[in-house]
Amino acid sequence: MNFNEIKQLIDIVDSSDFQETIIEQGDVKIILRRASATAVISPPSAQTGLEPAVTAAPLTVNTASIVQKDESKLGLIESRSPIVGTFYQSSSPDAPPFVAVNDTIKKGDVLCIIEAMKLMNEIEAEVSGTIVEILVENGQAVEYDQPLFRIKP
Numbered sequence: 001m002n003f004n005e006i007k008q009l010i011d012i013v014d015s016s017d018f019q020e021t022i023i024e025q026g027d028v029k030i031i032l033r034r035a036s037a038t039a040v041i042s043p044p045s046a047q048t049g050l051e052p053a054v055t056a057a058p059l060t061v062n063t064a065s066i067v068q069k070d071e072s073k074l075g076l077i078e079s080r081s082p083i084v085g086t087f088y089q090s091s092s093p094d095a096p097p098f099v100a101v102n103d104t105i106k107k108g109d110v111l112c113i114i115e116a117m118k119l120m121n122e123i124e125a126e127v128s129g130t131i132v133e134i135l136v137e138n139g140q141a142v143e144y145d146q147p148l149f150r151i152k153p
Contacts, residue, residue: 006030077127079149081142085116089138097138099149103131111149114142129153 013021013032023030081087089097089112098110105111109125133150136142 076132076150076152077129078147079111079123079126079151081114081144081146081148082123083114083116083121084144085114085121085142087136087138087140087142087148088113088115088120089134091120099131099134101131101134105129105131105151123148125151127151127153 009021009023009030010032019033021032023032089099091098091113098112099105105125106128107125110122111125111131112123114121114123129151131149132152135147135149142148
């Protein structure tokens with residue numbers, strides 16, 4: 001199931017009177033709850049049943065692709081947050097940042113960490129290129145689909 005399909009499901013539930021919807025497809029289970037609850041995507045675990053892996057945005061948030069081209073910035077690509085959490089530039093307070101402006105990166109390089117529900121999620125580059133701009137500060141709360149970096153491919 002891709003993000004566009006998940007977005008469509010969120011939009012359907014958001015425009016309905018449903019308080020909670022559970023959707024299972026293969027090894028993916030999505031639970032959508034109204035109000036302060038969030039969408040949870042969980043792969044099955046052999047020992048414990050289900051174990052949360054990714055938390056998406058509340059139902060009222062407009063979702064989109066994680067990486068999106070920004071035509072107004074002369075071909076720059078925005079790397080966007082795939083989850084809600086806290087942005088960290090390095091793996092620890094005394095470690096150097098993963099990337100800085102003007103650094104050359106390759107697809108798959110770690111750009112930052114986003115802490116969500118006490119889990120540290122490494123965010124990797126979706127494209128190779130050069131970091132043109134870092135759009136958030138270390139320790140700042142970020143929303144789902146919020147631009148984090150601008151990259152020149």
